[in-house]
Amino acid sequence: MNNQVHPVREAIKHAVLILGALIVILPFYVMVSYSLKSPHEIESNTGGFFGAQEPMVDEYCVKLGNPRDACVETPVVYNYTQAFKKAPLLRYLLNGILVTASIFIIQVLVALPCAYALSKLKFWGRDFVFGLVMFCLLIPVHAIALPIYIMLAKIGLTNTYASLVIPWTISVFGIFLMRQFFMTVPDDLIDAARMDGMSEFSIIWKVMLPTAVPALLAFAIFSVVAHWNDYFWPRVAITGNRDLYTPPLGLREFKGDADGSIWGPMMATATIIVTPLIAAFLLAQRRFIEGITLSGMK
């Protein structure tokens, strides 16, 4: 294998990679750019990336009876304030945080003790339980959304926070992952803790949990990214109550009343929803890529 760089070949490779990068970035460019522009600039496709930022009159504000000069705003301010005014976006974002955090915490509370028992305790039926975990790994929760929905409807739980969280409380993948990790923890560590008189319960949270932080962090990223971005299950579980909307559901609402003036605020909302994870990803790329591709370790 020769390692010298052929300048022409190298240039062609970069040209291909740059072309790909442009296509990948295109929608992000459109999203951010249109969140900065006035409705007129969006409709006429003018103004470059940032738009001219000429002050514009908010016609809706005028209709409400305010004096014309009190309703003048620059497009960027208009779009981002409208994102929060047209819909309770702040509430949606808090719902999103509440739901994603609850899901992750419950997943850990359920999975850690089970993983500990499967990896470090001997008990009758252990192989069976592990077999059950391996079998459940085959079932994608999205695929069985309908029967879960029927069950929740039967006990009257649709349109509640609980319905957003319940299907995700069990992460067999989390159990499997933590069990594999705990297998590598030396038994001596646990025996020493038992000598000190620790109960099995406190061993899980005071000995095993601290050793598992790197694996848990990767799992946290895996879980949070999946549920912050999830649209299918919230769409199924929440039918009318807008107070329970997660960010993707809230964004989807904008499409209902689509006239030209809504595009700017809609793109602003999209930007607000997408930015937190993108920013976190850019800051901690290695960890994120590890976390997202965790399922590759199966």
Add this chain to the structure above:
Amino acid sequence: MAQGSHRAAYGFIAPAVFLMIAILIAPVVIAAALSFTDYSLGNAGFDWVGLENYDRMVSRSTYTKMLSATALYVLTVVPISIALGLGAALLINSVKRFGDIYKTIYFLPVMAALLAMALVWEFALHPTLGMINNTLASGCGTWIEAFFGWHWLPWADDAPSWFENGCASGFPLWFGDKDYSLWTVAFIGIWQAFGFNMVLYLAGLTSVPRELYQAAAMDGATTAWDRFRLVTWPMLGPTTVFVVTITTIRSFQVFDTIEAITQGGPAKSTFVMMFAIYEKAIQHNLMGMGSAITVVFLGFVLILTFVQRHLVERRVHYS
């Protein structure tokens, strides 16, 4: 081992076992049972209808269109997103500089909420306002139209090209045209998925031992294609098996882009299975039919995963 740990263990596994049975196993059983009924939420009872729901799936045009739209989508997205992912990984691995920057950019769509990006794509592809069609239209009447007219090619005939047709009678409606909608949705699927595959292939590439390339070179593998064919591709086998499985399962589950943009239309051209379950069962309250689609869907997923596990086990043995 201390006697107490035995009893404690049951307490530790109890919540997980209960939830596995209640949330994962029971729904599969319920879906299987309801698929033989005409159940609707709110009705007191239901009738057993035998295989009627399954029969409909192969006889009614709505459902045969569902199966073919799903198959077309999966068979488009899976090979292309895997080929692009592998291609990107190989290119990034072979350039001297900036590889990490490309990797970061290509991974961005994996992180972004697909629903949000679907709405952005819809806007970018809007027939009149969108920047794609506007950009295409701005090439009309210039050298660009002449170039993409292809008439300068010696073997070209006089028929107007795709681009000239677009200039003359308007560029495609993309999501609004049944000849384009499925491919446009599949394009978004590929756009979103290939970065994930690229990352898995990059990880796979780091585990290919360098000595193998030297050994292959000594055996006369001189061109890049030989090295790829004889060393890289076989060594990436386990990665490929995994990538194919996970990409297929994910493409089967496509929903966000369909619900937000096309609603299964036009003319059912994008009526994929997850959207069919949502529309028929959740919106139209046809729980029996929805359950039957769920069962078929699960069947596909299970078969795929079993094949994957079988292949992985066969490969693991010699390493």
